[in-house]
Amino acid sequence: MRRQLLPRDLGFEVRPGDEPSLFKWFLASFLFGNRVSQEIAASTWRVLVEEQGCDTPARLCRFTHAQLVGLLGEGGYRRYDESTATRLSLLCRTLMDEYGGRIGGIAEAAEDRDDFERRLLAFKGVGPVTLGIFMSGAGRALFPARGT
Template sequence: MRRPLSPRDLGFEVHPGDELSLFKWFLASFLFGKRISQAIAAKTWRIIVVVHGCDTPRKLGACSHARLVRMLGEGGYRRYDESTAPRLAQVCRTLIDDYDGRITGIADAASGRAGFERRLLAFPGVGPVTLAIFMREAAAALYGPE
């Protein structure tokens, strides 16, 4: 079995209070959490973040449905592009509307790690797999080392 990819494999590290790195990892986790190969998810992340520069909830959330579908398709999400695009848009809207576009805004509104995880699981398209992938790297940045 191959080792799971980390932020470092994508060319960045997650740091406490660094919204850009937290969102980039959240987006990667969202993509990795789907039933699609790790290689396709990583390629799609690079297409969205590096090629198209959609590295914040506001930038990604400003994309039309058609543009999201095109970016997902470019990365190889051919069978999942139409279903993933609206979830991705809704995740960005929720982050912006409810948490000022900040992953740390979720932590600020939650009562500890368990509350953060419950709130994240309420996002469309975020299930236990996405949550586990995200928290594997982001927990220390959000809540300190265990």
């Protein structure tokens, strides 16, 4: 089994208080947590973030469902492109509406790390695999006292 990709594999580091890096890693974790290869997830992430500049929920929300399906297809997502586009739209809208468009907003609203993780799991399409991937790369940035 290959090792899970980390933020540095995508060319960035997740740092405390650095919202773009937190969101980029959340988006990557979301894609890696789906049933596609790491290569397809990474390629799709590059299309969304590097080519289209989707490093914030607001920037991701500017795309229509059809545009997201096209971008996912460009990255190699073909089997789950419709459902993934729907979940991505919901994800960015929820971040905008409930957390001020910030991953840090989730941490601020949460009572503790466990509550933060419950809040992440409440996003449609975020399950234990996505949560584990995200926390492996962002846990220390969000909760420095406890680490990952």
